[in-house]
Amino acid sequence: MSLSLDFTNMMGAALPHGAGITAAQLTDASDAFAKAHAHVHAMQAELGFLTLPVNEALxxxxxxxxxxxxxxxxxVLLLGIGGSALGPIALRTALRPPAWNTLSADARGGHPRLHVLDNVDPATIAxxxxxxxxxxxxxxVISKSGGTVETMAQYLIVREALARAVGEDAARQHLVFITDPEVGALRKIARAEGITTLEVPPNVGGRFSVLSPVGMLPAALIGIDVKALLAGAADVMTRAASADLATNLPGTFAVLQHIADTAHGRSVQVLMPYADPLRDLALWFVQLWAESLGKLRSDGTPVGPTPLPAVGATDQHSQVQLFMEGPLDKTVTFITVKGRxxxxxxxTRHADIPELSYLAGHTLGELIDIEQRATAGALAARGRFNATLAIDTVDAFHLGALMQTFALATAYAGVLYEVNAFNQPGVELGKxxxxxxLGRAGSEQARAEWDALPKPDPRYRV
Amino acid sequence: MSLSLDFTNMMGAALPHGAGITAAQLTDASDAFAKAHAHVHAMQAELGFLTLPVNEALxxxxxxxxxxxxxxxxxVLLLGIGGSALGPIALRTALRPPAWNTLSADARGGHPRLHVLDNVDPATIAxxxxxxxxxxxxxxVISKSGGTVETMAQYLIVREALARAVGEDAARQHLVFITDPEVGALRKIARAEGITTLEVPPNVGGRFSVLSPVGMLPAALIGIDVKALLAGAADVMTRAASADLATNLPGTFAVLQHIADTAHGRSVQVLMPYADPLRDLALWFVQLWAESLGKLRSDGTPVGPTPLPAVGATDQHSQVQLFMEGPLDKTVTFITVKGRxxxxxxxTRHADIPELSYLAGHTLGELIDIEQRATAGALAARGRFNATLAIDTVDAFHLGALMQTFALATAYAGVLYEVNAFNQPGVELGKxxxxxxLGRAGSEQARAEWDALPKPDPRYRV
Known part of the structure; x- marks a missing residue:
């Protein structure tokens, strides 16, 4: 077993006054989960991420x-934002040595550095x-729609710089577009100019696209074992074939978080790996969970948990005070790594100083694991819901497994929350x-709505 | 004026159905704030961070x-965790060019690289x-107490490696300790071995220590203008001398967030700079706000807002969907930069493609600012509280000002929440x-309590 989830500390039996999830709540959720499972797995045509792990052609x-x-x-310079950037960054951090871009070509095994531009701050691009x-x-250049404003602006600037540096013709040999197979600006340009492209399947949303070329091409370029990533994800799909909650890990994660939020007010859901390589996985998860589940339900009710990224042991000296003593509104899911x-x-040194001598003979691997268990136990002792997801090692297989686990859990959770986990209508207004x-044609109605908004009020300024 | 806060979009007048903070709530808060102000500013002896900006000797x-x-x-290799790491990281990201550690010595102006080890993951240290x-x-080696377990463990390993690399005697010339002037293991070692030290004043807590040697030494080493940092912070102290809420920016921030949380249920408080250099400032703020305010009140009530870091425009493609349509439980404070x-x-390129042609002639600076205003307006139109903190430019003066603003706001907020903002009792149990x-002497009682905790239950494992 490559992944396991221990959720003892989510359950009433382990928490003071039994104030956790009850065995009955879990049993009751089995039926709802079975329906969610049937619903999700019946949508293979619409939900392309379900079959990405076995899409050998792609x-x-x-x-x-x-x-x-x-x-x-x-x-390699990656231009992308949101789902086009968070997955590649998470893979680089997890599966390449720390500070990859500072290493020599030899230390990188001859693979290129990977720089990600995921914003339009002019200082950064310059x-x-x-x-x-x-x-x-x-x-x-990665944009599912092929027209994302930030990525298009980056592209225009970088394309110009490339043309100046190597000439217009050669510039095309320095570009790869990853975009929709048919529509959008990038596809048009690629066709007109013969630029190499890879497709994001139309039925794969941006935040579910890490196992498409969006994540796989950057990963392959820097020497990550793409086949192992996909194999880990495929393994999760096999294990999740059953609608039995007791054996379905992604389902159990989704159900527990949903009950914790909706029945126990634990609406802030922390993902806290105790492993530096998984720091950016937490940020990738934040997009997945937030953008998929933070929605208006069809009856107009705003729903959705708030994911919060953390990293252990580091955050024991930052956020853990709040998790321990602040409002009882959180769950914490730890990720731990075995075998360290x-x-x-x-x-041994300074053996005469008590603050140091007790450490001698221990290892950092022991220390980080002990700190995780201590934090989990302390949180439980104070009535704070937590669970521990353990993986055998940080490698491509387990990263693929983790990512597919969370993607699948998100799809299940969308059904439980009664929202469409695969759109993002809330960002349209700001866009x-x-x-x-910016004066884009066709935005006259938005202009009128914008002009009608209250203006900054000098009374409310300091 | 170097800093300004526009909070129109926190107020009922700007939000649908008037569902924001009322003018009366703000007026009512003036008295409470005046008391908080008097309380905090009377504690100069206890709260060393108040006078750090003018501590010329230090x-x-x-x-x-x-x-x-x-x-x-x-x-420069910095060993530290929590307040000993987050401030230096935030300063490096804000005030040095991006990817500082990848630049050539020339591009770094001859200043060293800065590496921060803020965790005990064995893979990272190796x-x-x-x-x-x-x-x-x-x-x-930075530890206020001089005995932080993670930092001591790092130190023992790095000290051994140093001794192997340059010899025991020369190793001492490669070390600087930043710690309490009297107590703790680091001070003892420094005295015994003649290692250079700088002090963290005993009345300055870790998360309030960025303007002490904790932040100032790493900053100075990589060429940041320390005097300008302190001048910016000193300027904030001058402006905050008045207890009049209408002119006190840190006070206004604290009061608004407190009312938003306690009277309007907006308990998740997002800090969202629209500027890449300020990404890590948001993480520094998270520690400050979370660890200071997430507390049990003396009556046992758990209180405290949950800070959430974000960055614009990037997070428009991640968290903003949740901010727009999820539960009405958040405030968003933007930080914007003028003059871009x-x-x-x-x-101009691809002028025939509508997804690109409207961008020509605009700048990235315009785009990022327009996106911020669009997001703020859209959030307000959907009843989501937000405010905008504007700075003139990202430089040392403004960073010092921002950090002192948030530190002071935190102190005020502690009084408003009726908690001690300067301790962290919640982390003791896990520690x-x-x-x-680890078998440290004197931890027998903790051992007994640990052994009495519920064990992992195989029924709650998948």
Missing amino acids: RDATLAVAEQTRGRFDD ATLARLDLSRTLVL ERDGMIP NFAYAM | RDATLAVAEQTRGRFDD ATLARLDLSRTLVL ERDGMIP NFAYAM
């Missing part, structure tokens, strides 16, 4: 593009272009206001 | 240590030590459980 197309570029580039040798840089007990031996201010 | 001692090391080191040339590395309108000109498992 995988092979991705690997072929990676192969074509081998040895030609020292740097500094990034100033430090890259564009003649040795491959630029990935012998890593990072702490040497339209921005279009109006 | 500043000069810090600059002298920085001067002594000039030219001797290519890398990789960090493997890539550094310790003969050219200065190691800062002409930065990052977007060139003691960890000591017990």
Whole structure:
């Protein structure tokens, strides 16, 4: 078993005054889960992420593009935002050595660095272009729709810089677009100019796209084992075939978080890996959980848990005070990694100083694991819901498994919350206001709505 | 005026159905604030952070240590956790070019790289030590108490590696300790071995220590203008001398967030800079706000808002869907930067493609600002509380001002919430459980309590 979830500390039996989830609540949820399971797994045509792990054609197309570029580039510059950036960043942090971009080419095994531009701050783009040798840089432009405003703006600037650096014709050899197979601006440009493209299947939403070329191409370029990632995800799909809650890990995660929120007021849901390589996985999860479940239900009720990223042991010195003593409105899901007990031996020194001597002979691996268990126990002792997701090791197989676990849990949770987990209607208004201010054609109605908003009131300014 | 806060969109007048803070609530809060102000500013002896901006002796001692090391080191390795790490990281990200550690020595103006080890993951430390040339590395060991378990464990490992690399005697010349002037293990070692130290004043808590040597030494080493940082903070102290809420920016921030939480259920408080350099400032703020205010009140009531970090425009493609349509339980405080309108000109290209042509002639600076205003307006239109903190530019003066603003706001908020903002009793239980498992002398009682906790229940495992 590669993944396991211990949720003893979510249950009333383990918490003071029995104030946790009851065995009856869990039993009652089994039926609801069985329906959610049937609903989700019947939607293979609409939910492309379910079959990405076994989409060999897409995988092979991705690997072929990676192969074509081998040895030609020292740097990969990824232009993308949201789901187009968070997955690749999470994979780089988890599966490459720390500070990858500072390592020598040798230490990188000849693979390129990977830089991600996921914002439109002018200072960042200027500094990034100033430090890259564009003649040795491959630029990935990733936008599902092919028209994301931030990514298009980045693209126009980077394309111009590339053309200046290597010439208009050669610039095309430095570009790969990852976008919809048919529609959108990027597809149009690619067709007109013969730029290499990979597709995001139309039935795969941005935040569910990490196992499509969106995540797989950057991963392959920097030497991550893409086949192992997909195998880990495929393994999760096999295990999740059963609608029996007692054996379905993603389902259990979804059901527990849903009950904790809706029946126990635990609406802030912390994901807290005790492992540096998984720091950015928590940020990837935040988008997945927040953007999928934070919705107006069809009756107009606003619902959805608030995911909160953390990292252990670091956050024991930041957020854990709040988790321990603040309002009883949170769950904490730890992620732990097995097999580190012998890593990072702490040497004997200053044996006369009690604050240090007790550490000698222990390892950092022991310490980080002990701290996680201590924090979990302390939270439970204070009535704070928590669960521990354990993986055997941080490798491509387990990353693929973790990501597919959370993606599947999100789909189940959408059914439990009675929302559409696969759209994001809430961001349209702000987008339209921005279009109006930028003078984009067709945004006259948004302009009128914008102009009608209350203006900054000088009384409410300090 | 270097900083301003527009809170129109927190107030009922700007929100649908008037469902915001009322003018009467704000007026009523003036008296409570005046008391909080008097209380905080009367505690200069206890609250050392109030006078850090004008502590010239401490500043000069810090600059002298920085001067002594000039030219001797290519890398600075900081060992610290929580307040000992978050401030230095936030300063590096804000005030040095992006990807500082990847730049050449020339591009760094001859200043060293800065690596921060803020966790005890054995994989991270091993990789960090493997890539550094310790003969050219200065190691800062930062612990207020001088005995923080994670930092002591890091220190023992790094000290051993240093001794192997440069010899026992020379190793001492590669170390600076920043710790309490009298007590703790680090102070003892420094005295015994003649290691250079700087002090954290005993009346300055870890999360309020960024303007002490904790933040100032790393900042000075990498070429940040420490005097300007302190000047910005001093400016905030001058402006905050008045107890008049209408002119006190930190007070207004504290009061608004407190009312939003306690009277309107807006308990999740987002800090969302629209500027890449301020990404890590949000994480620094999270510790400050969470660890100071997440407390049991003396009557046993758990209180405290939950800070949530975000960054714009990036999070428009992640968390903003939840902020717009999820539960009405959040406030969003934007940070914007003036004067970027002409930065990052977007060139004309693909003028025949409507998704791109409307961008030509605009700049990234315009785009990021327009997106911020659009998001603020959209949130308000949907009844979501938000405010905008504007700074003139991202420089040392404004960073000092921002940090002192938030520190002061936190102190005021502690009074409003009726908690002690300067302790962290909630983390003791977990710490003691960890000591017990590590076999530290004196932890027998914690061991007994730990052993009495419910064990993992195989029924609650999948």
